[in-house]
Amino acid sequence: MTDRANGRPDARRAQVRRHRRERQIVVFGVLLIAVAFAGVFAAGVYKGDVDGPFSQEFVTPAGAFDSDITLVCPPANKTAMQHRNVGVRILNGTDTNGLASSVADDLDGRNYVVVSTENWGRTYGDYVRLYFGPDGVRQAYTVALNFDGEVDMVLDNREGTLVDIVLGEGFAETGELRSTLAPELDPDAVLSANAQCLPVALVTPEPAPRILPDNPVDKKNKKKNSGN
Template identity: 45%
Template structure:
Protein backbone atom coordinates (compact mmCIF):
# COMPACT_ATOMS: atom_id res chain seq x y z
CA UNK A 1 0.00 0.00 0.00
CA UNK A 2 1.21 3.43 -0.70
CA UNK A 3 1.54 6.07 2.10
CA UNK A 4 -0.67 9.13 1.70
CA UNK A 5 1.34 12.20 0.97
CA UNK A 6 2.39 14.22 4.05
CA UNK A 7 0.81 17.66 4.20
CA UNK A 8 3.65 20.08 5.01
CA UNK A 9 1.10 22.69 6.11
CA UNK A 10 -0.35 20.37 8.76
CA UNK A 11 3.13 19.60 10.09
CA UNK A 12 3.90 23.31 10.39
CA UNK A 13 0.64 23.95 12.22
CA UNK A 14 1.47 21.16 14.66
CA UNK A 15 4.85 22.72 15.44
CA UNK A 16 3.24 26.13 15.98
CA UNK A 17 0.66 24.65 18.37
CA UNK A 18 3.40 22.83 20.30
CA UNK A 19 5.49 25.98 20.69
CA UNK A 20 2.40 27.94 21.72
CA UNK A 21 1.64 25.38 24.44
CA UNK A 22 5.24 25.54 25.63
CA UNK A 23 5.08 29.33 25.88
CA UNK A 24 1.77 29.15 27.72
CA UNK A 25 3.23 26.67 30.17
CA UNK A 26 6.19 29.00 30.81
CA UNK A 27 3.99 32.11 31.20
CA UNK A 28 1.48 30.45 33.53
CA UNK A 29 4.30 28.86 35.46
CA UNK A 30 5.91 32.28 35.99
CA UNK A 31 2.57 33.79 37.06
CA UNK A 32 1.83 31.03 39.55
CA UNK A 33 5.39 31.19 40.84
CA UNK A 34 5.08 34.97 41.35
CA UNK A 35 1.77 34.57 43.13
CA UNK A 36 3.24 31.90 45.38
CA UNK A 37 6.22 34.15 46.20
CA UNK A 38 3.93 37.14 46.89
CA UNK A 39 1.72 35.01 49.10
CA UNK A 40 4.73 33.84 51.08
CA UNK A 41 5.97 37.45 51.41
CA UNK A 42 2.67 38.87 52.69
CA UNK A 43 2.17 35.91 55.00
CA UNK A 44 5.60 36.59 56.49
CA UNK A 45 4.73 40.30 56.89
CA UNK A 46 1.45 39.36 58.56
CA UNK A 47 3.24 37.02 61.00
CA UNK A 48 5.88 39.66 61.67
CA UNK A 49 8.74 37.53 60.37
CA UNK A 50 9.90 40.31 58.05
CA UNK A 51 9.33 44.08 57.87
CA UNK A 52 6.89 45.25 55.23
CA UNK A 53 7.39 48.16 52.82
CA UNK A 54 4.94 50.36 54.79
CA UNK A 55 6.51 49.93 58.20
CA UNK A 56 7.77 53.52 58.17
CA UNK A 57 5.33 56.28 59.15
CA UNK A 58 3.74 58.37 56.42
CA UNK A 59 4.45 61.63 58.29
CA UNK A 60 7.73 63.30 59.03
CA UNK A 61 8.72 62.90 62.69
CA UNK A 62 8.50 66.19 64.52
CA UNK A 63 12.17 66.02 65.48
CA UNK A 64 13.17 65.64 61.81
CA UNK A 65 10.90 68.43 60.51
CA UNK A 66 12.90 71.34 59.15
CA UNK A 67 11.48 74.57 57.78
CA UNK A 68 12.48 78.20 57.42
CA UNK A 69 8.99 79.30 58.48
CA UNK A 70 9.08 80.56 62.07
CA UNK A 71 5.53 81.93 62.44
CA UNK A 72 3.14 80.14 64.76
CA UNK A 73 -0.33 79.36 63.43
CA UNK A 74 -3.30 80.77 65.33
CA UNK A 75 -4.56 78.56 68.15
CA UNK A 76 -7.12 76.12 66.83
CA UNK A 77 -10.71 76.72 67.85
CA UNK A 78 -9.92 79.99 69.66
CA UNK A 79 -11.66 83.25 68.77
CA UNK A 80 -10.12 86.72 69.24
CA UNK A 81 -10.08 87.88 72.84
CA UNK A 82 -11.58 91.03 74.27
CA UNK A 83 -8.94 93.82 74.45
CA UNK A 84 -9.49 94.01 78.21
CA UNK A 85 -7.96 90.51 78.42
CA UNK A 86 -4.73 91.51 76.64
CA UNK A 87 -1.84 93.21 78.43
CA UNK A 88 1.15 94.78 76.70
CA UNK A 89 4.00 97.22 76.76
CA UNK A 90 4.43 99.77 73.96
CA UNK A 91 8.01 100.44 72.83
CA UNK A 92 9.06 103.18 70.41
CA UNK A 93 11.80 102.18 67.95
CA UNK A 94 11.61 105.43 65.94
CA UNK A 95 13.07 108.89 66.30
CA UNK A 96 9.59 110.37 66.83
CA UNK A 97 9.45 111.54 70.42
CA UNK A 98 6.36 110.56 72.39
CA UNK A 99 5.13 107.97 69.86
CA UNK A 100 5.00 105.20 72.46
CA UNK A 101 2.95 107.37 74.77
CA UNK A 102 0.40 108.39 72.13
CA UNK A 103 0.10 104.80 70.86
CA UNK A 104 -0.40 103.62 74.43
CA UNK A 105 -3.29 106.07 74.81
CA UNK A 106 -4.80 104.90 71.52
CA UNK A 107 -4.68 101.25 72.58
CA UNK A 108 -5.86 101.98 76.12
CA UNK A 109 -8.84 103.74 74.57
CA UNK A 110 -9.62 100.50 72.72
CA UNK A 111 -9.61 98.62 76.02
CA UNK A 112 -6.12 97.08 76.04
CA UNK A 113 -4.26 96.91 79.34
CA UNK A 114 -1.07 98.89 78.72
CA UNK A 115 1.49 98.38 81.47
CA UNK A 116 3.93 101.04 80.28
CA UNK A 117 5.80 102.65 77.39
CA UNK A 118 9.46 103.17 76.62
CA UNK A 119 12.01 103.61 73.82
CA UNK A 120 13.95 100.91 71.99
CA UNK A 121 17.67 101.14 71.46
CA UNK A 122 17.51 99.21 68.18
CA UNK A 123 16.18 100.20 64.78
CA UNK A 124 13.03 98.67 63.35
CA UNK A 125 12.11 99.75 59.81
CA UNK A 126 8.75 97.94 59.76
CA UNK A 127 5.31 98.96 61.02
CA UNK A 128 4.76 97.04 64.27
CA UNK A 129 6.31 93.91 65.72
CA UNK A 130 4.59 91.88 68.44
CA UNK A 131 6.75 89.86 70.82
CA UNK A 132 4.91 87.12 72.65
CA UNK A 133 5.51 83.95 74.63
CA UNK A 134 3.93 80.55 74.22
CA UNK A 135 1.21 81.49 76.71
CA UNK A 136 0.34 84.66 74.78
CA UNK A 137 -0.33 83.31 71.28
CA UNK A 138 -4.05 84.14 71.31
CA UNK A 139 -3.30 87.55 72.83
CA UNK A 140 -0.72 88.28 70.13
CA UNK A 141 -3.11 87.37 67.32
CA UNK A 142 -5.83 89.46 68.97
CA UNK A 143 -3.55 92.50 69.08
CA UNK A 144 -2.42 91.91 65.48
CA UNK A 145 -5.98 92.31 64.17
CA UNK A 146 -5.85 96.00 65.13
CA UNK A 147 -3.02 96.74 62.68
CA UNK A 148 -2.97 96.74 58.89
CA UNK A 149 0.60 95.41 58.82
CA UNK A 150 2.52 93.60 61.53
CA UNK A 151 5.20 91.07 62.42
CA UNK A 152 5.00 88.44 65.15
CA UNK A 153 8.03 87.06 66.97
CA UNK A 154 7.92 84.42 69.67
CA UNK A 155 10.44 84.54 72.51
CA UNK A 156 11.05 82.59 75.69
CA UNK A 157 8.97 84.74 78.07
CA UNK A 158 6.83 82.69 80.44
CA UNK A 159 3.81 85.00 80.60
CA UNK A 160 1.07 86.26 78.28
CA UNK A 161 2.32 89.85 78.47
CA UNK A 162 3.10 91.26 75.00
CA UNK A 163 5.66 93.77 73.74
CA UNK A 164 4.53 96.00 70.88
CA UNK A 165 7.41 97.57 68.94
CA UNK A 166 6.51 100.66 66.92
CA UNK A 167 8.64 100.96 63.76
CA UNK A 168 9.56 103.66 61.26
CA UNK A 169 6.69 102.78 58.91
CA UNK A 170 4.03 103.21 61.60
CA UNK A 171 1.33 105.81 61.10
CA UNK A 172 -1.63 105.95 63.45
CA UNK A 173 -3.89 107.09 60.62
CA UNK A 174 -2.92 104.23 58.28
CA UNK A 175 -1.56 101.46 60.50
CA UNK A 176 -4.14 101.35 63.31
CA UNK A 177 -7.55 100.08 62.21
CA UNK A 178 -10.63 102.13 63.02
CA UNK A 179 -12.83 101.05 65.89
CA UNK A 180 -15.61 99.95 63.55
CA UNK A 181 -13.35 97.81 61.31
CA UNK A 182 -14.69 94.31 60.74
CA UNK A 183 -11.21 92.82 61.20
CA UNK A 184 -11.18 93.56 64.94
CA UNK A 185 -14.45 91.78 65.66
CA UNK A 186 -14.22 89.13 68.36
CA UNK A 187 -16.77 87.08 66.41
CA UNK A 188 -14.52 86.60 63.36
CA UNK A 189 -11.94 83.83 63.55
CA UNK A 190 -8.24 84.61 63.26
CA UNK A 191 -6.88 84.79 59.71
CA UNK A 192 -4.34 82.01 59.23
CA UNK A 193 -1.09 83.18 57.58
CA UNK A 194 -0.22 81.59 54.26
CA UNK A 195 2.85 80.03 55.87
CA UNK A 196 2.82 79.04 59.51
CA UNK A 197 3.71 76.06 61.69
CA UNK A 198 2.43 74.66 65.00
CA UNK A 199 3.78 76.66 67.90
CA UNK A 200 5.75 73.62 69.08
CA UNK A 201 7.93 73.94 65.96
CA UNK A 202 8.70 77.65 66.36
CA UNK A 203 12.23 78.45 67.50
CA UNK A 204 11.82 81.22 70.12
CA UNK A 205 14.19 84.14 70.54
CA UNK A 206 15.61 85.00 73.96
CA UNK A 207 13.17 87.07 76.00
CA UNK A 208 14.15 90.42 77.55
CA UNK A 209 15.95 90.07 80.85
CA UNK A 210 13.55 92.30 82.73
CA UNK A 211 9.85 91.80 82.14
CA UNK A 212 7.18 93.37 84.31
CA UNK A 213 4.57 91.18 85.91
CA UNK A 214 1.48 90.53 83.84
CA UNK A 215 -1.37 92.37 85.61
CA UNK A 216 -3.86 89.93 84.11
CA UNK A 217 -2.08 86.81 85.30
CA UNK A 218 -4.01 84.67 87.75
CA UNK A 219 -2.48 84.88 91.23
CA UNK A 220 -0.89 81.70 92.48
CA UNK A 221 -2.99 80.08 95.22
CA UNK A 222 -1.55 80.49 98.69
CA UNK A 223 -0.86 77.39 100.72
CA UNK A 224 -3.52 76.74 103.33
CA UNK A 225 -2.48 76.81 107.02
CA UNK A 226 -3.22 73.10 107.36
CA UNK A 227 -1.04 72.28 104.34
CA UNK A 228 1.81 74.41 105.76
CA UNK A 229 1.48 72.68 109.13
CA UNK A 230 1.52 69.22 107.60
CA UNK A 231 4.54 70.12 105.45
CA UNK A 232 6.46 71.18 108.54
Protein backbone atom coordinates in the same frame (compact mmCIF):
# COMPACT_ATOMS: atom_id res chain seq x y z
CA MET B 1 -10.89 -9.21 59.28
CA THR B 2 -7.57 -7.47 59.63
CA ASP B 3 -4.49 -9.58 60.21
CA ARG B 4 -3.11 -7.82 63.30
CA ALA B 5 -0.44 -10.50 63.69
CA ASN B 6 1.25 -9.23 60.58
CA GLY B 7 1.05 -5.64 61.91
CA ARG B 8 -0.33 -4.30 58.62
CA PRO B 9 -2.94 -1.90 60.12
CA ASP B 10 -0.33 -0.52 62.55
CA ALA B 11 2.09 -0.02 59.68
CA ARG B 12 -0.55 1.85 57.66
CA ARG B 13 -1.49 4.03 60.61
CA ALA B 14 2.15 4.84 61.24
CA GLN B 15 2.58 5.76 57.60
CA VAL B 16 -0.50 8.02 57.70
CA ARG B 17 0.76 9.75 60.84
CA ARG B 18 4.17 10.23 59.25
CA HIS B 19 2.65 11.78 56.11
CA ARG B 20 0.47 14.02 58.29
CA ARG B 21 3.48 15.23 60.27
CA GLU B 22 5.39 15.90 57.07
CA ARG B 23 2.50 17.97 55.69
CA GLN B 24 2.25 19.91 58.94
CA ILE B 25 5.97 20.61 58.91
CA VAL B 26 5.75 21.87 55.32
CA VAL B 27 2.68 24.04 56.04
CA PHE B 28 4.11 25.56 59.21
CA GLY B 29 7.45 26.07 57.55
CA VAL B 30 5.86 27.98 54.66
CA LEU B 31 3.85 30.08 57.11
CA LEU B 32 6.94 30.94 59.16
CA ILE B 33 8.84 31.94 56.03
CA ALA B 34 5.90 34.11 54.86
CA VAL B 35 5.62 35.81 58.24
CA ALA B 36 9.36 36.45 58.37
CA PHE B 37 9.34 37.86 54.84
CA ALA B 38 6.36 40.11 55.65
CA GLY B 39 8.14 41.38 58.75
CA VAL B 40 11.32 42.18 56.85
CA PHE B 41 9.30 43.89 54.08
CA ALA B 42 7.26 45.94 56.55
CA ALA B 43 10.42 47.03 58.38
CA GLY B 44 11.98 48.10 55.08
CA VAL B 45 8.88 50.14 54.15
CA TYR B 46 8.80 51.74 57.61
CA LYS B 47 12.46 52.77 57.37
CA GLY B 48 11.98 54.01 53.83
CA ASP B 49 14.47 51.51 52.37
CA VAL B 50 11.76 49.73 50.35
CA ASP B 51 8.97 51.24 48.27
CA GLY B 52 5.62 50.20 49.66
CA PRO B 53 2.59 49.05 47.67
CA PHE B 54 0.85 52.43 48.23
CA SER B 55 1.69 55.88 46.95
CA GLN B 56 1.19 57.41 50.43
CA GLU B 57 4.28 57.17 52.60
CA PHE B 58 3.94 55.38 55.90
CA VAL B 59 6.41 57.61 57.71
CA THR B 60 7.66 61.15 57.37
CA PRO B 61 11.20 61.18 55.96
CA ALA B 62 13.94 62.25 58.33
CA GLY B 63 14.14 66.01 58.63
CA ALA B 64 10.65 66.61 57.23
CA PHE B 65 9.71 68.55 60.37
CA ASP B 66 12.55 70.99 59.83
CA SER B 67 10.95 74.14 58.52
CA ASP B 68 11.73 77.76 57.83
CA ILE B 69 8.25 78.72 59.04
CA THR B 70 8.43 80.73 62.25
CA LEU B 71 4.87 82.05 62.40
CA VAL B 72 2.80 80.49 65.17
CA CYS B 73 -0.79 79.61 64.30
CA PRO B 74 -3.55 81.17 66.39
CA PRO B 75 -5.54 78.83 68.64
CA ALA B 76 -8.05 76.91 66.55
CA ASN B 77 -11.56 78.35 66.31
CA LYS B 78 -10.84 81.14 68.80
CA THR B 79 -12.01 84.72 68.55
CA ALA B 80 -10.17 87.79 69.88
CA MET B 81 -9.84 88.06 73.64
CA GLN B 82 -11.56 90.71 75.70
CA HIS B 83 -9.14 93.61 75.68
CA ARG B 84 -9.09 93.98 79.45
CA ASN B 85 -7.45 90.55 79.57
CA VAL B 86 -4.54 91.56 77.33
CA GLY B 87 -1.47 93.29 78.77
CA VAL B 88 0.89 95.11 76.40
CA ARG B 89 4.19 96.95 76.55
CA ILE B 90 4.74 99.49 73.77
CA LEU B 91 8.26 100.06 72.44
CA ASN B 92 9.16 102.89 70.08
CA GLY B 93 11.60 101.63 67.46
CA THR B 94 11.71 104.94 65.60
CA ASP B 95 13.04 108.49 65.96
CA THR B 96 9.50 109.85 66.17
CA ASN B 97 9.02 111.29 69.62
CA GLY B 98 5.85 110.43 71.47
CA LEU B 99 4.85 107.59 69.14
CA ALA B 100 4.65 104.96 71.88
CA SER B 101 2.65 107.26 74.15
CA SER B 102 0.20 108.04 71.37
CA VAL B 103 -0.41 104.35 70.66
CA ALA B 104 -0.66 103.68 74.39
CA ASP B 105 -3.46 106.24 74.67
CA ASP B 106 -5.30 104.66 71.75
CA LEU B 107 -4.99 101.11 73.11
CA ASP B 108 -5.92 102.26 76.60
CA GLY B 109 -9.06 103.75 75.06
CA ARG B 110 -9.79 100.31 73.63
CA ASN B 111 -9.52 98.83 77.14
CA TYR B 112 -6.14 97.13 76.71
CA VAL B 113 -3.94 96.97 79.81
CA VAL B 114 -0.95 99.16 78.93
CA VAL B 115 1.89 98.04 81.22
CA SER B 116 4.52 100.57 80.06
CA THR B 117 5.89 102.60 77.17
CA GLU B 118 9.59 102.68 76.36
CA ASN B 119 12.13 103.33 73.63
CA TRP B 120 13.27 100.11 72.01
CA GLY B 121 16.92 101.15 72.03
CA ARG B 122 17.35 100.47 68.33
CA THR B 123 15.60 101.32 65.08
CA TYR B 124 12.98 99.06 63.53
CA GLY B 125 12.56 99.81 59.84
CA ASP B 126 9.41 97.81 59.12
CA TYR B 127 5.84 98.30 60.27
CA VAL B 128 5.11 96.61 63.63
CA ARG B 129 6.63 93.61 65.40
CA LEU B 130 5.01 91.71 68.26
CA TYR B 131 6.93 89.59 70.77
CA PHE B 132 5.02 87.09 72.86
CA GLY B 133 5.44 83.78 74.66
CA PRO B 134 3.72 80.38 74.26
CA ASP B 135 0.99 81.43 76.70
CA GLY B 136 0.31 84.68 74.87
CA VAL B 137 -0.45 83.53 71.32
CA ARG B 138 -4.13 84.41 71.43
CA GLN B 139 -3.32 87.73 73.08
CA ALA B 140 -0.79 88.55 70.35
CA TYR B 141 -3.27 87.81 67.56
CA THR B 142 -5.83 89.99 69.35
CA VAL B 143 -3.35 92.88 69.46
CA ALA B 144 -2.31 92.41 65.83
CA LEU B 145 -5.86 93.10 64.65
CA ASN B 146 -5.45 96.76 65.64
CA PHE B 147 -2.74 97.36 63.02
CA ASP B 148 -3.56 97.83 59.37
CA GLY B 149 -0.14 96.92 57.96
CA GLU B 150 2.07 93.84 58.00
CA VAL B 151 2.71 92.70 61.56
CA ASP B 152 5.76 90.55 62.24
CA MET B 153 4.87 88.09 64.99
CA VAL B 154 7.80 86.62 66.91
CA LEU B 155 7.55 83.84 69.47
CA ASP B 156 10.04 83.97 72.32
CA ASN B 157 10.42 81.91 75.48
CA ARG B 158 9.00 84.44 77.93
CA GLU B 159 6.66 83.33 80.67
CA GLY B 160 3.21 84.83 80.98
CA THR B 161 0.98 86.55 78.45
CA LEU B 162 2.55 90.00 78.08
CA VAL B 163 2.76 91.17 74.46
CA ASP B 164 5.55 93.54 73.41
CA ILE B 165 4.60 95.91 70.58
CA VAL B 166 7.56 97.33 68.65
CA LEU B 167 6.53 100.30 66.50
CA GLY B 168 8.55 100.68 63.31
CA GLU B 169 9.24 103.33 60.72
CA GLY B 170 6.47 101.98 58.51
CA PHE B 171 3.91 102.58 61.22
CA ALA B 172 5.34 106.01 62.08
CA GLU B 173 4.38 107.24 58.60
CA THR B 174 0.71 107.15 59.59
CA GLY B 175 0.79 106.66 63.36
CA GLU B 176 -2.79 105.46 63.34
CA LEU B 177 -4.42 102.23 64.42
CA ARG B 178 -7.05 100.43 62.39
CA SER B 179 -10.53 101.86 62.84
CA THR B 180 -12.62 100.20 65.53
CA LEU B 181 -15.36 99.86 62.91
CA ALA B 182 -13.17 97.75 60.60
CA PRO B 183 -14.50 94.23 59.94
CA GLU B 184 -11.19 92.77 61.14
CA LEU B 185 -12.10 93.95 64.64
CA ASP B 186 -15.43 92.15 64.69
CA PRO B 187 -15.36 90.41 68.11
CA ASP B 188 -17.09 87.36 66.64
CA ALA B 189 -14.49 86.86 63.88
CA VAL B 190 -12.28 83.80 64.27
CA LEU B 191 -8.57 84.55 64.55
CA SER B 192 -6.50 83.56 61.52
CA ALA B 193 -2.93 83.82 60.24
CA ASN B 194 -2.07 85.76 57.09
CA ALA B 195 0.69 83.32 56.08
CA GLN B 196 1.79 79.74 56.55
CA CYS B 197 2.04 78.90 60.22
CA LEU B 198 2.79 76.04 62.59
CA PRO B 199 1.39 75.01 65.98
CA VAL B 200 3.21 76.70 68.83
CA ALA B 201 4.84 73.40 69.88
CA LEU B 202 6.61 73.13 66.51
CA VAL B 203 8.12 76.63 66.46
CA THR B 204 11.46 77.22 68.15
CA PRO B 205 11.14 80.34 70.31
CA GLU B 206 13.71 83.13 70.38
CA PRO B 207 15.32 84.15 73.67
CA ALA B 208 13.12 86.52 75.64
CA PRO B 209 14.37 89.78 77.21
CA ARG B 210 16.08 89.16 80.52
CA ILE B 211 13.84 91.68 82.26
CA LEU B 212 10.13 92.01 81.61
CA PRO B 213 7.71 94.30 83.43
CA ASP B 214 5.08 92.76 85.67
CA ASN B 215 1.84 92.13 83.86
CA PRO B 216 -1.21 92.93 86.02
CA VAL B 217 -3.31 90.58 83.88
CA ASP B 218 -1.15 87.60 84.80
CA LYS B 219 -1.24 88.55 88.47
CA LYS B 220 -5.02 88.82 88.33
CA ASN B 221 -5.32 85.42 86.66
CA LYS B 222 -3.01 83.78 89.20
CA LYS B 223 -5.01 85.23 92.05
CA LYS B 224 -8.23 84.09 90.45
CA ASN B 225 -6.94 80.56 89.85
CA SER B 226 -5.56 80.25 93.38
CA GLY B 227 -8.97 81.14 94.75
CA ASN B 228 -10.72 78.35 92.85
